[in-house]
Amino acid sequence: MKHRFLVMTAASLMGLAAAAPAQANDRYRERPPVVVSPDLSAPWVMQLGRQPGRVVNGGYAVQVQPALQRSSLRGDPQPARRAERRSLFGQDPMRTAAVPAPRKKQIAPQMDPIYLPQHVEYSGPEKPGTIVIDTASKFLYLVQPGGKARRYGVGVGQEGMVWTGTQTITRKAVWPDWRPPAEMIKRERAKGRILPVHMAGGPENPLGARALYLGSTLYRIHGTNAPWTIGTNVSSGCIRLRNEDVVDLYERVGVGTKVVVM
Structure with missing residues (x-):
C-alpha cells in the first residue's frame, strides 16, 4: 500500500509539472475585454441586490431592486436641483407627464338615408317629365313612364313660408x-x-351647385352647402336638394318643365 501511494503521488507530481508551463505562459496572454451589460436590470446584476422581492427569471431566483434604487444608478439629480426645477416648471421634471385623454371626434350632422334618391311607384295624374313636390313628406318626384318616379329628399320652407301651386x-x-x-x-x-x-356662385354659396328658377317668382329648386338640412322645414320658400341630387335632376329636366308644388 505504501508503494502504491508513492507511485500515485509521483504520477500526480508529473502531471502538475507538465501543466505548470502552460499556466505560466497564460499569465502573459492578452485577456479578452470585460463587457458590462448596458442593462442594469440584467439578471446577473440584479442578483447582487439585497432588496426584497424575488422574481423567477429563466428558472433562477433573483433579487429585484426597487425602481427608485435603480434610478439612482442612472444619475438621478441631487434633491436640491430637483427642488429647483420644480420651482421653475411647477412639477417634478423626473416624473412622466400625464398623457391627455384623446379628444372625441366631432361627428358632422347626417342626413336621414330615407332622403337618398331612389325609384318608387307613382300612380298620380301627372305625365312623365313632370316634377311633383310633396312639401309635407319632403320629397320631390320626377315622374317617369310606366308608373314610376325618381324620388329625391328635399328641404322646404319654414313654418309660414311653405307655398303650393x-x-x-x-x-x-x-x-x-x-x-x-x-x-x-x-x-x-x-x-x-x-x-x-x-x-x-361657388361652394360657399347657399344656392349650391345648380338652380332651376320657377316662373317669375323668387322661388327656385336649388342645391345646398348644408346637406343635413334635407328633410326639414328650413328655407324661405325655395326647394333645396343635396348638391349631388340637384346636379342629377338638372341633367334630367329642361326649361319649360312643369313643376307642381303640393
Whole structure:
C-alpha cells in the first residue's frame, strides 16, 4: 500500500509539472475585454441586490431592486436641483407627464338615408317629365313612364313660408349667384344676421351647385352647402336638394318643365 501511494503521488507530481508551463505562459496572454451589460436590470446584476422581492427569471431566483434604487444608478439629480426645477416648471421634471385623454371626434350632422334618391311607384295624374313636390313628406318626384318616379329628399320652407301651386322652369343656372330679396335681408337683420347683397356662385354659396328658377317668382329648386338640412322645414320658400341630387335632376329636366308644388 505504501508503494502504491508513492507511485500515485509521483504520477500526480508529473502531471502538475507538465501543466505548470502552460499556466505560466497564460499569465502573459492578452485577456479578452470585460463587457458590462448596458442593462442594469440584467439578471446577473440584479442578483447582487439585497432588496426584497424575488422574481423567477429563466428558472433562477433573483433579487429585484426597487425602481427608485435603480434610478439612482442612472444619475438621478441631487434633491436640491430637483427642488429647483420644480420651482421653475411647477412639477417634478423626473416624473412622466400625464398623457391627455384623446379628444372625441366631432361627428358632422347626417342626413336621414330615407332622403337618398331612389325609384318608387307613382300612380298620380301627372305625365312623365313632370316634377311633383310633396312639401309635407319632403320629397320631390320626377315622374317617369310606366308608373314610376325618381324620388329625391328635399328641404322646404319654414313654418309660414311653405307655398303650393304650379309653375314651370324658366331658367337653369350652374353655380348660380345669390341675391337675397330685400325682404329676406330685412327679416334676417332683425334676427341679428347680416346677409350680403350679392354672393358669387361657388361652394360657399347657399344656392349650391345648380338652380332651376320657377316662373317669375323668387322661388327656385336649388342645391345646398348644408346637406343635413334635407328633410326639414328650413328655407324661405325655395326647394333645396343635396348638391349631388340637384346636379342629377338638372341633367334630367329642361326649361319649360312643369313643376307642381303640393
